[in-house]
Amino acid sequence: MASPVNNVREWFAERFPLDDIKALAQKKKVPLHRYSYWYFLGGMTLFLFGVQVLTGALLLMYYRPGADEAFESVQFIMTQVQFGWLIRSVHSWSANLLVFMAFAHLFSVLFLKSYRKPRELTWVSGMLLLFLMLGFGFSGYLLPWNKVSYFATAVGTEIPAQIPIIGHPIMLFLRGGEDITGSTLTRLYGFHVAILPALATLLIGLHLALIQWFGMSVPPGVEQRWQAHPVEKKEIRFFPNFVLRELMAWYVALGLLGALAALFPWSLGVKADPFGSAPAGIKPEWYFLSMFQTLKLIPAKILGMDGEMLGILAFGLIGAAALLLPFLDRERPFNTRRWITGLACVFLGYMAIMTVYGWVAK
Amino acid sequence: MSSAPDTGAAVRSAPANLPRRHFVNILLGTGLLASAASFLYPVLRYLVPPKLPDMGDDAVLAAHISELKPNTATTFRFGARPGLLVETAAGEYRAMSATCTHLGCTVQYRPDLREIWCPCHNGIYDLNGRNISGPPPRPLEAFEVQIRGGDIFVRRKQEA
Numbered sequence A: 001m002a003s004p005v006n007n008v009r010e011w012f013a014e015r016f017p018l019d020d021i022k023a024l025a026q027k028k029k030v031p032l033h034r035y036s037y038w039y040f041l042g043g044m045t046l047f048l049f050g051v052q053v054l055t056g057a058l059l060l061m062y063y064r065p066g067a068d069e070a071f072e073s074v075q076f077i078m079t080q081v082q083f084g085w086l087i088r089s090v091h092s093w094s095a096n097l098l099v100f101m102a103f104a105h106l107f108s109v110l111f112l113k114s115y116r117k118p119r120e121l122t123w124v125s126g127m128l129l130l131f132l133m134l135g136f137g138f139s140g141y142l143l144p145w146n147k148v149s150y151f152a153t154a155v156g157t158e159i160p161a162q163i164p165i166i167g168h169p170i171m172l173f174l175r176g177g178e179d180i181t182g183s184t185l186t187r188l189y190g191f192h193v194a195i196l197p198a199l200a201t202l203l204i205g206l207h208l209a210l211i212q213w214f215g216m217s218v219p220p221g222v223e224q225r226w227q228a229h230p231v232e233k234k235e236i237r238f239f240p241n242f243v244l245r246e247l248m249a250w251y252v253a254l255g256l257l258g259a260l261a262a263l264f265p266w267s268l269g270v271k272a273d274p275f276g277s278a279p280a281g282i283k284p285e286w287y288f289l290s291m292f293q294t295l296k297l298i299p300a301k302i303l304g305m306d307g308e309m310l311g312i313l314a315f316g317l318i319g320a321a322a323l324l325l326p327f328l329d330r331e332r333p334f335n336t337r338r339w340i341t342g343l344a345c346v347f348l349g350y351m352a353i354m355t356v357y358g359w360v361a362k
Numbered sequence B: 001m002s003s004a005p006d007t008g009a010a011v012r013s014a015p016a017n018l019p020r021r022h023f024v025n026i027l028l029g030t031g032l033l034a035s036a037a038s039f040l041y042p043v044l045r046y047l048v049p050p051k052l053p054d055m056g057d058d059a060v061l062a063a064h065i066s067e068l069k070p071n072t073a074t075t076f077r078f079g080a081r082p083g084l085l086v087e088t089a090a091g092e093y094r095a096m097s098a099t100c101t102h103l104g105c106t107v108q109y110r111p112d113l114r115e116i117w118c119p120c121h122n123g124i125y126d127l128n129g130r131n132i133s134g135p136p137p138r139p140l141e142a143f144e145v146q147i148r149g150g151d152i153f154v155r156r157k158q159e160a
Helices: A004-013 A018-027 A036-060 A070-079 A084-111 A120-142 A147-158 A167-175 A182-214 A220-228 A238-263 A286-297 A307-323 A337-360 B015-047
Strands: A029-031 A235-237 B060-064 B072-078 B081-087 B093-097 B108-110 B115-118 B123-125 B131-133 B142-148 B151-156
Touching: A004 A018, A018 A182, A029 A036, A029 A238, A036 A084, A036 A182, A036 A238, A036 B015, A070 A084, A084 A120, A084 A238, A084 A286, A084 A337, A084 B015, A120 A147, A120 A182, A120 A286, A120 A307, A147 A167, A147 A182, A167 A182, A235 A238, A238 B015, A286 A307, A286 A337, B060 B072, B060 B081, B072 B108, B081 B108, B081 B151, B093 B151
Parallel strands: none
Antiparallel strands: A029 A235, B060 B151, B072 B081, B081 B093, B093 B142, B108 B115, B115 B123, B123 B131, B142 B151
8 A cells, every 4th residue: 555645645644634624525515405506606606716816817927007008018918919818808707707606696695595593604704705806896997997997997986985084095095196097006906916815815715614614504495394304305415426516517617708708808998098088988897887877866965965975875884784684684573584585685676777777878 | 496416326337337438438538628728728828928029120210320429339229129339439330239149138338348248247249249258159130220310220130
């Protein structure tokens, strides 16, 4: 038994509790029921994040942050570097699909009630990850330094500036000055490639460790049925059975990404001109559209208060409520669970309608 | 959702199935390998830096006559690399690549020696760019100088 593989294994076994690690890896089972397909979404989000890390690292090889160079370097990637258009388009497509998957994952977890005790912190870490992903989207949007991204960032950083007292300092922090300049670009670049990835790595590690620790959640309805009829309970091993299925889904997703990038490559637009006018029909990325459209529709004054302010306050409250959702879900003193499902449906409908409305509105 | 994932495809170990399983494995394996290669190929090609635009036949403005005195020199941008323009003590213009053929440092004109000197490893070239002393293995590429009005233009020597 002195094969090299065994030698290496023994070397590690003498130093680390390999059996415990193996037991933890084998512990997880994936329940099988009619909602099992939703278990794929989190893994799919993770896969797309991996695609972002790899393509992002590749883009770093040629990208140059700076008001005089950013646009030209992306243009260089798109036109001169072999397959540069592919790498950038995959990065853009994957970013959009990642945000979509994260939302789909969020709502599936919400409707299947997977955030219940003991998984409250798994939910909180997931919500924080969603906020980070939106931060990635926002900071990455400016990096090509084109006209649309320039004004989208101007508007996006102006929004927190509406908050009294702390608003202006937040804007200065985001912009690196009073205006959108090369300093904003290097700053958002720093967030995009260093600070946010570091935080995301930590949070993803925590999120996955918690999922591994608690195992998969079974929806309440299924759980009750299984308790009443234990014979019906079905599970598969996470490794390798579920992992192989998930890998197949990833493989299809990679093919899809390549196809999307090849058929609909991301355009670069026109270079930003800080002294030019904002182009007509300027819009943020689709995942900010529902907020954007809401702010457009809010009257300037509501009951003597600034409408914009109230809108931003509402977004903040919804975000905070979503972050703390597991702690709002309780049976006593009165049952809030059904309320949460109903409100989430209304919210999802509102987001969908506003996004479409924002998309078609002039 | 009738076809929820089944219970991990129970492996039947009937020997009659083995050749067929073997065949399917080969089919899937080569398919996977081929697609993995098709994913990797663009990435590898992407990492190869594209060729920078070459100067070709284009002439570059190296300096204005008034900027140079006899027995001095200046560097200028030639494509992506520096070039060296020398006005000899006799008032002739000589232009050549400023990249040392030894290890790629940028050379300079030494008015005291009336030669071109590379400070990195003490390589010396004469005013035609020929390597005459020190480690440089080859001469510097000599360029063609053209004077138009008061401007000194430099371009690659045209192949005869």
